[in-house]
Amino acid sequence: MSVAVVTDSTAGLTPEEAEKAGVTVVPLQLVIAGASYDDGVDPEATPEHLAEALREFRPVSTSRPSPQVVLETYEDLAETGVEAIVSVHLSSQLSATYESAQLATRRCSIPVVPVDTRQIGAATGYAALAAARAAALGAPVEEVAEVARRQAERIxxxxxxxxxxxxxxxxxxxxxxxxxxxxxxxxxxxxxxxxxxxxxxxxxxxxxxxxxxxxxxxxxxxxxxxxxxxxxxxxxxxxxxxxxxxxxxxxxxxxxxxxxxxxxxxxxxxxxxxxxxxxxxxxxxxxx
CATH class of the missing domain: 3.30.1180.10 (Hypothetical Protein Tm841; Chain: A;domain 3)
Known part of the structure; x- marks a missing residue:
């Protein structure tokens, strides 16, 4: 079974790291003064622009990717021949991103196992990379998800x-x-x-x-x-x-x-x- 790994932009994987590992990244949104940008994708959603906005006291907030955006990511992978997905995300205690993954899972045409790492940042990234290595070795979808959970728990x-x-x-x-x-x-x-x-x-x-x-x-x-x-x-x-x-x-x-x-x-x-x-x-x- 071909298993793909999805994570979110808070995992901190560079485009090069994600591509090399075969991990698909779904961006969260950064909202500055009412304008929304894709985290790590749009030039306005960079650490430099954020730090500038914070220092200038412009209103800054964030939002999760919508369930529809996550679902579209899953279905795009399914169209490439992927048979199952492990979706590895930051802590559900700190963001509703995991909930978006759960909602998208119910409507996806292929099996998806969402993983709540209960971590943030690079810790989530390490869990996603561990899952990707397991998937590359041909592990079944539940085992790939378990590898992500085990890695996250030890960080x-x-x-x-x-x-x-x-x-x-x-x-x-x-x-x-x-x-x-x-x-x-x-x-x-x-x-x-x-x-x-x-x-x-x-x-x-x-x-x-x-x-x-x-x-x-x-x-x-x-x-x-x-x-x-x-x-x-x-x-x-x-x-x-x-x-x-x-x-x-x-x-x-x-x-x-x-x-x-x-x-x-x-x-x-x-x-x-x-x-x-x-x-x-x-x-x-x-x-x-």
């Missing part, structure tokens, strides 16, 4: 933001916590836990936050009985901080990387709209 996603205000606006953290954090100039280290964003620790400065991110990433990498990990450092408008963090992790992880580099990735505009400029994060994915 650690950590990050910090300069301010909790953007997460508060989108309802991703509580209003009281956001206001207290801003008033005390606290730099919270956040973690994705069971599909939600939770506060893991609080530190006083960005320098301490970066150092603590590195320590927590090292702990996550050594906490699994595996021989290798993949690591991505994520950022929004913070390339210098991301490169420093990646260099430190590369030096300390050594053989666990099996000759690979720690990847550096600027998050897409849709994710960036909820975290704001200055984001710095680490995704640690033990290899299956």
């Amino acid at each position: 650690t996603s950590l990050f910090y933001v300069d301010t909790l205000e953007y997460l508060r606006r989108g309802g991703r953290v509580g209003a009281v916590g956001a206001l207290v954090g801003s008033a005390l100039a606290v730099k919270p280290i956040l973690q994705v836990e069971d599909g939600r964003i939770v506060t893991l620790e609080k530190v006083r400065t960005s320098v301490r936050a970066i150092a603590r991110l590195e320590e927590l990433a090292m702990k996550a990498a050594h906490g699994e009985a595996v021989d290798a990990v993949d690591v991505t450092v994520c950022h929004l408008a913070n390339p210098e901080g991301a490169e420093r963090l990646a260099a430190g992790l590369s030096a300390r992880l050594g053989s666990l990387l099996h000759g690979e580099d720690v990847a550096v990735q600027e998050v897409g505009a849709v994710l960036g709209a909820h975290v704001g400029p200055g984001l710095l994060g680490v995704v640690v994915a033990p290899r299956l």
Whole structure:
């Protein structure tokens, strides 16, 4: 059976990465001042344009792909001879994208298995890539979906933001916590836990936050009985901080990387709209 893998634009896969892996990407929408753009597709929906809009206090919001758009993606794949699809998406606790996939599944002409990774960003991307590798080896559709779930469950996603205000606006953290954090100039280290964003620790400065991110990433990498990990450092408008963090992790992880580099990735505009400029994060994915 020919199995295709679909994911969404929050997974952070570049067009080249997606094409090489055989993964189809459905874009979410970025809305700036009432105008809607496809995340990662339209030139207006780039991290640079987003950061500029946020700094200028223009209204920014996001929306899921409609069930009809997802269905059209599925049917386009079916027309190429694909016999089944595994659709791998960001946490249903943070976006209705997974719901769109579920609704589209009911109307699709071929079997589709939606997967809620309960993750965000590069973590979702790692799950989609693991699924694509299984599909390329000829695994049946349920096994491909299970590979995506297993990969997502083992990933650690950590990050910090300069301010909790953007997460508060989108309802991703509580209003009281956001206001207290801003008033005390606290730099919270956040973690994705069971599909939600939770506060893991609080530190006083960005320098301490970066150092603590590195320590927590090292702990996550050594906490699994595996021989290798993949690591991505994520950022929004913070390339210098991301490169420093990646260099430190590369030096300390050594053989666990099996000759690979720690990847550096600027998050897409849709994710960036909820975290704001200055984001710095680490995704640690033990290899299956």
